[in-house]
Amino acid sequence: MKSFPVAGGRSVSLALFSDVSNSRELLDLMQSGKLEPEAAFLNASLIxxxxxxxxxxxxxxxxxxxxxxxxxxxxxALEKLISGTEIDLSELETRADQPKILKQYKITPQELSISTLPEAIVCRIAARDAL
Structure with missing residues (x-):
């Protein structure tokens, strides 16, 4: 788990888990409003x-x-709810599902020959915002 300062003197704490076996249970808790403590769970493959x-x-x-x-x-308490292995946040980028990301953003091999994947994604997002 790692905490990061954000605007207004607040902080956000993040923890990354692999091999999670109880995602259905976690989803049910979130949807029913019974998740304690309240938190957001994101699919780290395609955030x-x-x-x-x-x-x-x-x-x-x-x-x-x-x-x-x-x-x-x-x-x-949140870590105890998740049946999985906590791993270092630095693994987030290396474990992303690159084929799904390429498909989602429609990034071609030609584009990757002249830029990095993060640069291509930022370009797509900026172009969408400009339109």
């Missing part, structure tokens, strides 16, 4: 897409958990 599709699915095995202004006790 932008997971925000559009309400976080995780029944079979999500790679989860990024996030909570604003979390205490150590709240994050420990």
């Amino acid at each position: 932008t897409e997971s925000l559009k599709r309400c976080g995780i699915a029944d079979d999500t095995q790679y989860i990024l958990a996030a909570r604003f202004d979390a205490s150590d006790e709240e994050m420990k």
Whole structure:
């Protein structure tokens, strides 16, 4: 788990999990409003897409958990809810599902020959915002 400062003196705490086996249970808790402590669960394979599709699915095995202004006790309670292995946040980029990302953003091999994947994604997002 790692905390990052955000605007207004607040913080966001993040924890990355692999091999999660209870994503259906986590999804049910979120949808019923019974998740305690409250947190956001995102499919870490496609984070932008997971925000559009309400976080995780029944079979999500790679989860990024996030909570604003979390205490150590709240994050420990959150970790206990997730049946998986906590891994370092630095693995987020290397474990992303690159073929799905390429398909989602319609990035071609020719484009990757002259730019990086993050640059291509930023270009797509900027172009959408400009239109």
